[in-house]
Amino acid sequence: MLRKRAARFAQRRVYPEVAAAGVGGVRLMHLSTRGTSRSTALLGGDAHSWSLPVRGYATGTIPDRPPPRKPLFTKLLIANRGEIACRIIRTCRKLGISTIAVYSDADADALHVRLADEAFRLGPAPSAESYLSLERIVEVAKRAGAQAVHPGYGFLSENARFAERLAAEGLVFIGPGVEAIKSMGSKSESKDIMLAAGVPCVPGYHSSEPVPISELERQATKLGYPLLIKAVLGGGGKGMRIVRSVEDFLPALESAQREARKAFGDERVLIERWIERPRHVEVQVFGDSSGNVVSLWERDCSVQRRHQKIIEEAPAPGLSDEVRKDLSDKAVAAAKAVNYLGAGTVEFIFDCDTDEFYFMEMNTRLQVEHPVTEMITGQDLVQWQLEVASGNPLPLRQDEIPRIGHAFEARIYAENPLNDFLPDVGPLLYKSTPQPSESLRLEEGFPQGSNIEVYYDPLISKVVAHGRDRTEALRILRKSLEGYHIAGVSTNVEFLKALAGNKAFLDQELDTGFIAKHRDELFPPISAPAPAVLAQAVLFLLLREQPLHLPATATPWQSLAFRRFSDIYTKHFKFHPDPLLNHGNPSPASEVTVVSSKPGLFDVEVRNPGADPVCFKDVKAHMISSTVISSTLDAQRVQTAVVQQSPPPTVLPSSTVTDRLHIFHQGSKTTLLIPPPNYLLQIAAEALTSGGIRAPMPSLVVDVRVKEGEDVNKGQPVVVLESMKTEIVLRAEVDGKVSMVGCKKGDMVEEGKELITVVATD
Known part of the structure; x- marks a missing residue:
């Protein structure tokens, strides 16, 4: 049975790239989908996860006597929240491990709390009083009988003191040893270790001790501009500033130190040469307690905003086999230099002008973008973490690790790309996602009705697409983003669509300045709403006034719910595009007239500013649900989701606040105001300027x-x-x-x- 499953997988999912990667004959085992629960469907993954859980299967033979394995933990506490907590629960459920969730007051009804076997309150919403409360998490772990703690990413995942405390209490930390965390957590010490191990580093100045501002100024002048100020501890773009002139150095230094002090409790910084056309290429490494370390190929994470990633792919495109092997060799050497255990990522800056790469930092945890590596290798990296933390060897040797096809991950954030990607907060009033499949994986942590809080990272979910090559994977990603409908908070979904369809991105012209370089293409001028969108909006408003199901004994008054005392019903609407999508500037109104002589049959005329009227005749329309309308426009049947948001975000003065309509039509989202008087829009414009x-x-x-x-x-x-x-x-x-x-x-x-x-x- 197992051999038949492997053969079916090979036919469907093993591609020609496998032979090129030197792993011909790989056979993968599909996990059973029996017993898939409702919560599994919410997570969007178990039935479509692929794994090589037992050493030896990847060679194409099944050993008669597999090497003895130490038992895995029976009870695990997850010291995190959101999609990563749900992700860890999914693997634990597959392995029969009981899970313990922790939560703040803001997350009392969160998805990860509902999915775990047990859940314990940590404290108030601020992370310093909950998810960063080391003492409270240790107390809960002991009381609940946990054997190990998985920190996820962020919060305490790279906190050496947390790992030390867990060890002192007899609890296993799912991560590397304390010394590796300390060494790689310090960007200055890590560079010394890397140089000694033969790993190239970016030219710069660093010190493990606090450095006077005057000395940092002197070293900056010696190094030359442009340069990068970077916090010695931490990551995620916190405490990082690019400086292009001596006049900007001190303000940037002060800001970087303040941000580093708040994020990591340490204001030390280092400075290094700024590479004008860098790519961000990182290598996934894994080590076990016997000193074995392997590379699971590399990822490209170059497209970033505010020094934070928004889209990642694996493998990194455009690298020669020699460069790819050199990257992996250097990453393995870096991990071995600190006796690394578990999952880690060695990050490199790749100079597009010279094809040279330099060590940047090592993240001693599981990365947000780990699913793209899982998709091209067929491995479950959380399961690998649990295996090596239990004392078992790595599931595969280096020459057994496949590289199959190409994968992309897009991070869906609550943020406004048009407002410099500033985060947004509020409820997820409406959320609809694409259907998961073998080639599409969703990582969800916040279903409809959840609240995106000011206290935490604004990541809502991740969508991961896999294809036989980069072109196919990108096509699947674009299609999946069209199926992501979110209302209630601003998101970057429309921006991700533009990015995934950008010609330069398709042509692999990647570097960390990609967004700034292609800003005009990624943020085209706001155009008037499409006539079909406006038509669907007014039909939604009209049909919502009618009863969805009339009783059999309906009277004429019930059947003509919005009609007056005449045979023809006419109504006029006026809509303004959302000023939030146009930097606060109000736009000219679009006008729509609807004429109806029979229930469910309409003539719609749309007049956009500066354009000829567009008429839709004999439109049949009805409500499928409270948010979805179906209609015939120009003889084409279309379904459109419409969500009314009231009250909207209060960026405009309170006197101009009106309801918003979010219309999801044929893969695009349009947001309209309904409808503020012109004089109030003028007040808003004056207030904003x-x-x-x-x-x-x-x-x-x-x-x-x-x-x-x-x-x-x-x-x-x-x-x-x-x-x-x-x-x-x-x-x-x-x-x-x-x-x-x-x-x-x-x-x-x-x-x-x-x-x-x-x-x-x-």
Whole structure:
């Protein structure tokens, strides 16, 4: 039976690239889908996960006597939240391991809490009082009878003190040894270790001791500009600043140190040469307790915003076999230099101009983007973590690890790409996702009805696509993104669609400056809503007024729910595109007229500014559900999801707040206001350009840089905010005088609150 399963898998999923990778004859085993539960369907993965769980299967033969294995843990605490906690639960469920979830007050009804076998409260919503509370997590683990703790990524995943404390309590930390965490957690010490191991590093200056500002200035001048300031501890883009001139060095240094101090409790930084056209290429490594280390190929994570990844792929495109092997060899050498145990990622900067690569840092944990590696290797990396943490050898040798096809991961964030990718918060009023399959995997942590909180990272979910080659994988990714419908918070889904269809991205022209370089293509001018979208919007509003199911004894008054005392019903609508999608600038209104002589049959005329009217005749329409409308437009039957959001985010003054309609039509999302009077839109426009500086999201005020009566210049920093682990500097938009300061350091301010008012000089 097992051999038949392997043969079927080989026919469907093993591609020609396998032979090129030197692993011909690989056979993979499909996990049984029997007993798939409702929660499994929510996670979107078990029935489509692939694994090589037993050493020896990859050689094409099944050993009569597999080597003895130590038993895995029976009970595991997951010290994390969101999609990664759900991801770990999925593997534990497959292996028969009981799971313990922990949660803050904000996550009391979260998906990971519902999926785990047990769940314990940690404390209030702020992460410092819950998910970063080392003592509380240890206390829960002991009380619940856990044998091991999986930290996921973020929070305590790279905290050496946490690993030490768990060991002292007799609990296994699912991660590397304490010394490896300490050595690789310090960017300065890690560079010394890498240089000694023969791994090339970026030229720069670092020290394990605090360095005076004057010395950092001197070293920066010696190194030359542009350069990069980087926090010695941590990652995720925190405490990183690019500096292009000596005048910008001190402000950037101060900001980087402050952010590093808050994120990692350590303000030490290093400086290094800034490579103008870098790619971010990283290698997945794994080590066991016997000193064996393997590479599971590399990933490209070059397309980033705010130094954080948004789309990743494996393997990295455009690398020669020699470079690919050299990267893997150097990554394995880096891991062996610190006796590495478990999952780790060695990150390199790849210079596009010279084809040279340099060690950047090592992440001593499972990465957010690990699913793309799982898709091209057929391995379950969480299972690998549990195996080696239990004392078992690596499931595969280096020459047994396949490289099958190509995979992409797109991260779906609650953020507004048009507003410099600033995070957003609020409820997921509506969420619809594509259907998982063998080639499409979803990593979900927040179903419809969840709340995206200001206290945590704004990652909502991840979509992972796999194909026989890069072109096919990218096509599957684009199609899947068309099936992602989210309303309630701003998301980057539309931006990801533009990115996945960008010609330069298709042509593999990758570097970390990709978004800035192709900004005009990725953020095209906002155009008037499509006539079909406007038609569906008004039909939704009209049909929602009618009863979905009339009783058999319906009277004429019931059947003509929105009709008056005439045979013809006519109604006029006016819509404005969402100013939030146009940098706060109101756009001309679109007008729609609907005429109906029979229930369910309509004539619709759409008039967009500067365009000829578009008419849809004899449109048949009905509601499929409370959010989905079906209609015939130009003899084509279409289904459209429409979600009404009320109240919307309060970025505009309260007098201009209106409901929003989110229309998901044929793979695209359009957001409309319904419908503010023109004079109120003018008030909004004046308020947004009068020098009033407002909070772009719920935030903590970190610093107020000005006082009432003070003169300021355009572009001068006036307030520093922090939200969702991101520091935001608000600047004066005009030359003028500060007439009002509406906040102070330490305040929690709501979205849209006016913090500073600047009266223009002229």
